[in-house]
Amino acid sequence: MRYMIGGVVAILLLLPGLPAAAEDGRLTAVSSTPLPAGKPFAVRPLDDSDEALKLKSLFEQELVAHRHRIDPKSDVVLTFEIIDEVGAYSVTDRRYFIELKAQGSRTGGEDAQARFNVFDSNSGGILNKGSGGTKIVTPSKYRLKVTIDGPAGPGRLARFWQGMASGNLGTANNEKLVRAMVVPLVRSIGKTVKGENFPLPD
Numbered sequence: 001m002r003y004m005i006g007g008v009v010a011i012l013l014l015l016p017g018l019p020a021a022a023e024d025g026r027l028t029a030v031s032s033t034p035l036p037a038g039k040p041f042a043v044r045p046l047d048d049s050d051e052a053l054k055l056k057s058l059f060e061q062e063l064v065a066h067r068h069r070i071d072p073k074s075d076v077v078l079t080f081e082i083i084d085e086v087g088a089y090s091v092t093d094r095r096y097f098i099e100l101k102a103q104g105s106r107t108g109g110e111d112a113q114a115r116f117n118v119f120d121s122n123s124g125g126i127l128n129k130g131s132g133g134t135k136i137v138t139p140s141k142y143r144l145k146v147t148i149d150g151p152a153g154p155g156r157l158a159r160f161w162q163g164m165a166s167g168n169l170g171t172a173n174n175e176k177l178v179r180a181m182v183v184p185l186v187r188s189i190g191k192t193v194k195g196e197n198f199p200l201p202d
Contacts, residue, residue, distance in 0.1 A: 024167075024197040024198065024199060024200060025165055025166060025167035025180065025181060025184070025197065025198045025199070025200045026165070026166050026167070026195060026196070026197060026198075027163065027164070027165045027166075027181075027184050027185065027188060027193055027195070027196045027197075027198055028163065028164055028193055028194065028195055028196075029161065029162065029163035029164070029185075029188045029189075029191060029192060029193040030161070030162055030163070030192055031160070031161050031190055031191055031192045032158070032159050032160060032161065032162070033152065033158050033159070033160045033161075034160070034190070035076075035148065035160050035161065035189070035190050036076060036150060036160075038069075039069075039074065039076045039150070040068070040069035040070055040071035040074045040076070041063060041068055041069070041070060041071070041074060041076055041077070041078045041148070042070075042071060042072050042073065042074040042075075042076065042077045042078070043056050043059050043060050043063070043070065043077075043078050043080075044056075044077055044078070044079050044080075045079070045080055045081070046079060046080070046081040047081075051082070051175060051178075052080075052082065054175075055080065055082070055178065055179065055182065056080075058179060058182050059078065059080065059182055059186065062182055062183055062186040063078075063186055065186075066186055066187065066189075068186075068189070075150055075151055076148065076149075076150035076151075076160075077148070077149055077150065078146060078147070078148050079146070079147050079148075079149070080144060080145065080146045080147075081144075081145045081146075082142065082143070082144055082178055083142070083143040083144075083145060084140065084141070084142050084143075084174065140168065140169040140174075141166060141167070141168050141169070142166065142167060142168075142169060142174055142177050142178055142181075143164055143165070143166040144164065144165045144166075144178055144181040144182070144185065145162070145163075145164045146162065146163045146164070146185050147159060147161070147162045148160045148161045148162070148189065160190075161189060161190055163185050163188055163189070163193070165181035165184060165185050165198070166181075167180070167181065167200045168200075176201050177200060177201065180198075180199075180200055180201050181198075184196070184198040
């Protein structure tokens with residue numbers, strides 16, 4: 001039986017078209033018009049935050065590594081934007097130590113009781129924390145959107161290319177996650193990509 005299970009797992013790993021693992025990122029890109037040959041790029045973030053400025057430097061490094069030229073005055077502009085969607089969380093922490101109970105009697109008196117909660121596997125007590133806590137319902141998702149625009153004739157502008165990488169925020173912080181999206185985006189510049197998976201950092 002053990003050998004049969006191992007064989008099934010091996011076959012599943014070889015099958016094409018299986019969904020991406022939860023830690024994978026997703027990349028899509030559309031090439032609308034061929035990029036001008038030999039033209040350098042000016043890299044511009046849509047905001048001037050510290051994170052965006054660091055990302056700008058990383059984009060420029062990767063562009064040079066992929067044999068693109070950089071010129072801040074170029075009319076072919078690569079613009080990027082970070083889009084974040086904060087996840088939803090559910091708090092289920094109900095740990096308590098004392099339970100008070102009062103019940104009125106027919107004669108108008110009151111019967112009060114106090115009970116120490118020593119151990120409760122669900123809500124927790126004096127000796128344990130229980131199984132409650134904060135549960136992630138929807139993970140935070142980050143998207144890195146990139147566009148390349150430039151002149152396409154007298155008085156005309158064109159969108160040459162646009163791409164977007166996305167991924168769920170796992171154990172890595174948001175900066176590390178977004179930085180991991182730069183390389184696959186730069187690698188796909190000028191190409192059309194219909195959904196490509198790429199690894200995300202732990």
